[in-house]
Amino acid sequence: MSALDNPWHMLSEEESLFCDVLERLCADKIAPLAARTDAEGTFAHAQLATLAEAGMMGANLPEEYDGSGVSAPGLLRAVSIVAGACGSTASALTAHYLATDSILLGGTETQKRAWLPKAASGAALGAFALTEPTAGSDPADMKTRARRTDTGWHIKGTKCFISNGGVADFVVLYAVTDPDKGHRGISAFLLPKGTAGFEAGPPERTMGLRGGHVFTLNIDVDLPEDALLGTEGTGFKTAMQVLDNGRIEVAAQCLGLADAAMKAAIAYAKDRVIGGEALTERQGIRWMIADMGVAWRSALLLSLDAARQRDIAHATGGRFSLAAATAKLVASEAAGKIADTALQLHGGYGYTADFPVERITRDLRIMRIYEGSSEVQRIIISGQMLASA
Template sequence: MMQIDDPWHMLAEEERMFCDMLERICAEKIAPLAAETDETARFVHQQLAVLGEAGMMGANLPEVWGGGDISASALLRAVAIVAGACGSTASALTAHYLATDSILIGASEAQKQEWLPRAASGAALGAFALTEPTAGSDPADMKTRAHRTDKGWHLKGAKCFISNGGVADFLVVYAMSDPDKGHRGISAFIVPKDTPGLEGGAPEKTMGLKGGHVFTIGLDCELPHDALLGEEGRGFRTAMQVLDNGRIEVAAQCLGMARAAMDMAIAYAKERIIGGMALSERQGIRWMIADMGLAYNSALLLAQEAARQRTLAHKQGGRFSLASAQAKLGASEAAGKIADTALQLHGGYGYTRDFPIERINRDLRIMRIYEGSSEIQRNIISGNMLV
C-alpha cells in the first residue's frame, strides 16, 4: 500500500521499479567509487558505463530513439539517485542529456536516427557547447562564428567550461551564423570528436565534481552541410528549451546530494554521544535538523512542480521557464544550506576528507553557477513576475 507521505506517489509502478533498481546499482557500483574519483580526478567513464547498462544514459529520450520514455518526474527522481551516490557522475550524465536534448528538440529525423540510439545506449557520449569566455549569461554575445562554404560550414572560435567536452564522442556546438540578427542568428551544429580542427585542452582544475571534467574547446573546423542541427538560425531557441530541461536536472542533482548530506547528518546526530547524551536529543541540533528538512521538502516541491509542467509542455507545447528557474534556484540555494548545516553538525570531522560531507559541500558549490547562475534565475523569475 502506498504511504500517504510518499513524495514520489505520482510515479507509475514501472517507474518506481526502475528507480528502485537504479538505487541498488548506484549503492553497489557507483557510490563506492565516489571518494576515489574525487581524490584522483579521473573521469567517470566506468560509472557512465554502469548507467548505460542500466538504461540511464537515454532516460531522457523517447522509446522510439532507444530511450527510457519515463516521465519528467521519474527522471527527476532518477537523476537525484545518481547524484546522491556521486556528484561527478550525475554532472557528466546530465551534460550528456543537454547534448541529446539539443538533438531531440532541434535536429532532423536523419540526425536523430544517426545519434540518439547510440547516445541512449551509452555508446556515444555527448557534450553541449554553448558557453564562451565572453558569452556566458548572454549567448547573443558569442564570438564563435559559422560561415557557409562550398562544402558546408566553417566553425571558428572557442568555448569554455564545457562538461564532457574533451572526452565526448560528439559535441553540439552553438555558433553565430548571422551576427546582424543577434540571438536569432545563432545556429547549432553536431561536431564529431574526430573532426579536424576540434581541440580540447586539459580539464579544468575545479573545486568539486572532479570526476566530471569541464574543458576549454578550440574550433577551427570544416563541416559538411548536414552538420547543421535542423534549421539555420534556430539555435538560440533550441538552447533555451534545452536549458529549461537542464535546470530541472540541476535541481535533481542538488536534491540528491542534499538528501545524502541530510541523511548522514541525522545518522551522525543519533550516534554521536557528548556528555552522556546523543546530539539528536539536544534542542539546538533538533532545530538544525528541522530546518534541513524544511529546506529540502520546499525545494523538492518546486522541482516536482517544474517536472509536472515539463511533462505538460512536452505533450501540449509551450514553455516552463519560470518553473524550471524556480526549481533550479530553490534547490541549489537550499542544498548549499543543507550541506553546510550537515558539515556544521559533524563538527571538525565534517571538515575532513574522511567524511563525504566535505566532498558534497565542494560538489554542490557549482550548482549556484552553472546552467545559469542564481542571479540569472532571479532575473528570469522577476521578469515573469513583472510582465
Template sequence: MYQFNEMELAIIEEAEKVAVDFLKPKAAEYDENRSFCKESLEELGQLGFMGVHLPEEYGGLGLSGPAVSRVVEAVASACASTCSALTAHFLATDSILIGGTEEQKQALLPKSAAGELLGAFALTEPAAGSNPVDMRTRAVKEGDGWRLTGTKHYITNAKEADFIVLYAKTDVNAGARGISAFVIEKGTQGVEFSSPEKTMGLRGSTIYEVSVDCWLPDSALLGKEGKGFHTAMGVLDRGRIEIASMSLGIARAAYQATLGWSTERNVGDKKLAEYQGIEWILAEMYTQLEAARLLTLKAAKARDDQDRFSLESAVAKFYAAEAAGFITDKALQLHGGYGFIQDLPIERYVRDARILRIFEGTSEVQKIIIARTVLHNFSQQ
C-alpha cells in the same frame, strides 16, 4: 505528490540500487584522483539510464519528467561527478531531440540512449556565460559546408565525448536569431582541448576549454539555420530541472549522513540530536529539502504538460541549488572537525554542491527569469 506507475517505480528502484552498489563506492576515488567517471557511465549505459530522458521511439525509456528527476537524484546522491557527466550528456541529446532533423535524431539518439555514444553541450564562452547572445564563435558558409572558429569554455565531457553540440553565430547582425547549432563528431580536425580544469568539486566530471577552427559539412548543421537560440533555451529549461534534481541528490546524501551522525554522536551525556539547537537545524534542513523536492517535481510535471515551463524550471533550480548549499554547509557544521576532513564524504558534498548555484544560469539569472516572468504574467491579467 506525483504518482509514479509500476514501470517508473521499478526503474527508480533500480537507479537507487545501482547508485548504492556501483556508483557510491567509486565516488571518493574519482574525486581524489580527478579521474573521469568512465566506468560509472558505462554501467548506467548498460542499464539504459543514459537515455532515461528520451522517448521510446529514439531508444529511451520514455519516462515522465518526475521519474527522470528521481533517477537523476538517485545518481547524484551516490556520485555527483557521475551525475554531472550524465546530465551534460542529457543537454547534448536534448539539443538533438528539440532542434535536430529526423535523420539526425535516428542517427544519434538510439546509440546515445544505449550508452554507445557520449555527448557534450558547448554553449558557454569566456566572454559569454549567462547571455549566449554575446557569443563570439562564428560559423561562415564555405563551399558545401561551414567554417567554425571560436572558443568555448567550461564544457563538460568535451574531450571524452563522441560528439559535441556546439552553438555558433551564423549571422552576427541577427542577435538571437543569428545563432545556429552544429554537431561535431569526435576526431574532427581543427578541434583542440585544453587540459582538464582543476575544479573545486565534481572532480570526476572533467571540463575543458574547446577551441575550434574546423570545417563541417552541411549535414552537421543541427536542424535549421538560425534556430540554435530557441533550441538552447529549450534545452536549458530541461537542464535546470536536472540541476534541481542533482541538488536534491547531494542534499539528501548530506542530510541522511547528518541524521546518522547526530543520533550516534555523544556530546557530554547526551546524543547530539537530543540538544534543542541541533533539532532546530535538522528541522530547517528537512524543510528545505522537502520544499525543494516539491518544487522540482512540480517543474518536472510542467515539462510534461506545458509548452513553456521556464518559470517552473527557474524556480526549482534556484531554490534547490540554494537549499543544497544550505544543507551541505549545515551538515559539515554539525559534523564539526570530522566534516572538514576527507575521511568522511561531507566536505565533498559541500564542494560538489557549490557549482549548482552557477550551472545552467546562476542563482541571480534565475531570479531575473522569475521576476520578469511574474511581472509579465501580472501585466497580462
C-alpha cells in the same frame, strides 16, 4: 513511509521499479567509487558504463529513439539517485542529456535516428558547447562564428567550461551564422569526435565534481552541410528549451546531494555521544535537522511542480521557464544551506575528507553558478512576473 508521505507517489509502477533498481545499482557500484573519483580526479567513464546498462544514458529520451521513456518526475527521481551516489557521475550524465536534448528538440528526423539511439545505449557520449569566455550568462553575445563554404560550414571560436567536452564522442556546438540577426542568427551544429581542427585543453582544476570534467574547446573546423542541427537560425531557441530541461536536472542533482548530506548528518548525530547523550537529544541539533528537512522538501515540491510542467509543455509545445528557473534557484540555494548545516553538525570531522559531507559541500557549490547562476534565475523569474502583472 506511508503512501501519503511519499513524495514520488505519482510515478508509475514501472518507473518506481526502475528507480528502485537504479538505487540499488548506485549503492553497490557507483557510491563506493565516489571518494576515490574525487581524490584522483578521474573521469567517470566506468560509472557511466554502469548507468548505460541500467538505461540511464537515454532516460531523457522517448522510446522511439531507444530511450527509457520515463516521465519528467521519474527522471527527476532517477537523476537525484545518481547524484546522491556520486555528484561527478550525475554531472557528466546530465551534460550528456543537454547534448541529446539539443538533437531531440532541434534536430531533423535523420539526425535523431543517426545519433540518439547510440547516445541512449552509451555508445556515444555527448557534450553541449554554448558557454564562451565572454558569453556566459548572455549566450546571445557569443563570438564563435560559422560561415558557409562550398562544401558546408567553417566554424571558428572558443568555448569554455564545457562538461564532457574533451572526452565526448560528439559535441552540439552553438555558433553565430548571421551576426546581424542577434539571437536569431545563432545556429547549432553536430561536431563529431576526431574532427580536424577541434582541440580540447586539459580538464579544468575544479573545486568539486572532480570526476565530471570541464574543458576549454578550441574550434577551427570544416563541417559538411548536414552538420547543421535542424535549420539555420534556430540554435538559440533550441538552447533555451534545452536549458529549461537542464535546470530541472540541476535541481535533481541538488536534491540527491543534499539528501545524502542530510542523511549522513542524521546518522552522525545519532551515533555521536557527548556528555552521556546523543546529539539528537539536544534541542538545538533537532532544530538544525528540522530546518534541513523543511528546506529539502520545499525544494523537492517545487522541483516536482517544474517536472510536471515539463511534461505538459513537451506535449503541448509550451514553455515552462518560470517553473524551471524557480526549481533551479530554490533547490541550489537550499542544497547549499543543507550541506553547510550538515558539515556544521559534524563539527571538525565535517571539515575532513574522511567524511562525505566535505566532498558533497564542494560538489554543490557550482550548482548556484552553472546552467544559469542564481542571479540569472532571479532575472528570469522577475521578468516573467513583470510580464504577467
